[in-house]
Amino acid sequence: MRHWFSDLTAFQRDPLAFLLERGNSATEPLVPMALGPAPMFLVTDPEIIKPLLKADEGEIDKGRLIHKLRSVVGVSSLTMSGDEYVRRREVLHKYMAKGSVERLTAPMSAEVRAVGARIAKNRSFSPHGALAPLALKMACIALFGRQVLSAADEQTIVAAVRLVEDDLADELFRVVPLMPWESYRRKKRREFARKAMSLVVRRVRDRAHDASVLRALESLGLSDEDLSNEILTMLLTGHHTTGSVAAWLVYHLSTEPGLADAVADEAASITDWSGEIPADRLKNAPISLALVREVLRLYPSAWWFSRETKRDIEFGGRKLRRGTSLIIAPWQLHRDPRHWDEPEKFRLDRSYGNRAYLPFGLGPRACVGMGLAMLELQLIALEFASAYSFGQVTPCPAPRPTPSVTLIPPDMQIEIRIREPARLHASVA
Template identity: 25%
Template sequence: MLPKKVPSVKGVFFFGHALEFGRDPLTFMLNIQKNYKRFAQLRIVHLKINLILTAEDAKYVLQENNKSFIKGRAYRVLSMVLGNGMLTSNGDFWHRQRKLAQPAFYKQRLALLVDTISDETNLLIKNWQGQLAESNGKKTVQIPKEMMATTLKIVTKALFGTDIDPEKIEQISFDIDELNELASIQMRTPIRLPLWIPSRFNQRFKTSSSRVHAVIQEIISTRRNILENNPNAEFDDLMQMLITAKDEETGEQMSDQQLKDEIITLFLAGHETTAMAMSWALYLLAQHPAVVQKMRNEIKEVLGDSTTPHYDSMRTLPYSMQVIQEVLRLYPPAWAFSRQVLNDEVVGGYLIPKNQQVLINTYILHRNTAYWDNPEVFNPDNFLPEKIKERPTYAYLPFGGGPRLCIGNNFALMEMQIMLVALVRHFDFDPIETVIPEPQITLKPKGGMKLRVSQRC
């Protein structure tokens, strides 16, 4: 049987779907999902994008035939920020980098970071308690800002240890946020100016990028100098593991450029994504007091009143983990990812021509009624073991899938669980406003997210 042509979604002359996609991509693609079964082809000016609508086809692209689908156009924009790190690279280079970095995320390594996460979360709690004591027990908090500040401290200590100038880290954070915003604009702009053109946009990009690379290079050079002068020096951080990692076959280590790219990637991925996920978690819990109470019952039963969660708490606090999984279903920080097909491919009976893009939108896949009952409703029971068994694995992709599954997925889940358990123990959260998701590089709350925080009685 001859393969079918992917059905095209009707667009406007010249622009195709660029205006709708740029204005509100989530609603636009949710509406497409209601009217198409497996694939739908969009057009952004000249660029054709094949939207994947089923878990089966997502599995084929990400796992079963992953070598035929590489990181494409969107990741070329990201590479402007992240360089050629694990998130943006392809082929043998990616595979080598992944092997070098993997030991940094083994269970025993992650277990050592529990105290770092707990310490920074406890500092946040004490800070909030002090503020509440001065404001009659209630305070309006801009949640994403607070979560970003805490996850920034956590990822800084995890990557670099404690001996780093806080002002340098704040500068990196500011500039990466700037680059993130600029890259988001670039991704949604049909026609882009080359970076060599001295536009205001390009000047902002180059300035922030240069500062980030200069600070990271300084940190790497300082560490290398210490190790050259004292080969027995030990540092209990991820950078040390990346600097000393060796290729099993060649014995080669990462160059400074490779180190910079991987560190910037881990800094961004381990900072903003978790902060956004935590923000959405508190927003949803503020609207569902029964879920909060069920969490608290489990926490008290398993941990008592004071025990700190540890790495294995993901198993001993199953309901808390279900809450996190459901948050990541409704508001996945990595809301979409794309691939470029190397040669003509037939996927689910449809022909995807060479060099065209395929797009997997996790936000809409997580709302597909073929896999989820009442998908707009926050329901942690979606992740009961028996419910998980009923669904195709690739119906749920908060960390991607296949060989390119996010290397830091277990770290992110552990960090979220420790933070969420601690905050739910100490505070009540009440909603103030309805928040709309805004898809940038990550899925952010548009205009911020205010919640009323009060000390738990």
């Protein structure tokens, strides 16, 4: 007999497997999930996702699950809605759109090469450990200017995220209250992490360039707290989401036969006389772009997001009462055999015009950092493949990621060595 908590044990045991089992066998667009007293549905029909995300905010909007993130990032563009969200989003989009960030291809590539040189000295590296700070630094170049974060600042952000992410992931779907002592311990951890991150935010504000997104946000008349929340949101999303995907990108460069050589040749074909990859030549690099898109399909860092009904409505063939959560799970949609051939396999011959492909969301609420993330990932693929060869990966095959607030790659070690000179500039343009 089903009750409010019928699915809770299975979900807590393995959320990723639960979503695949429930979503891939769905026969209706909205599948009920019994995870507590509040009604919740998994959205399994990609045809209704765009209308859902474009719905009037008086009917469907960000709700309690997204608002729980405020305990870390406060009230920011990630967790707010309405006219103020639109106002801030317009500024953020101006600095993170593809056309805006491509002018920074050279300094971003330089950071990739610097990180590659450091990790190559050790003969092996942890892809997530090395590439999450790199993604953070590349995002800072685009948003605030070069040399804004020190190595200590990067380590502080990474350590602070690790301190609170598992607690927050647990609380997002928790229906049974924590014991008072555990609640107190978590509160203290969060306060400590928030204070540590606030010190980094303060230094970013002091060092940001005059033409940075920070100065544009200041022109909106935001309070000091609002500005700090926006900076913190950009730092955390810039580090954790792109960094996690980058780890899987290098994993597949290391494990797919011939892929690293093909991307190295592609990098050589678009590199100019000075050794740089001009932004306008990235469109002539289809292999690296397909690699990025396929890794985003298999490992979307935002493995789920949600909306909540603000009044009683009819949607997806159901009558939904106020306060109903609608869960959209790219992890499930990207691995549904009804929408993809061999969904569990890594393949570069796919088309990504599929409505079930949404690693950055969809419509007016799509991730504002999409252009920046795509550029970062393609540059990492091209620069790493052109300079290095990869050896043994441990463990291989890698286990599935851990579903926290984002998808966290497993601990891995990848052997790395400098690529043979004969392959470095095989066909320099």
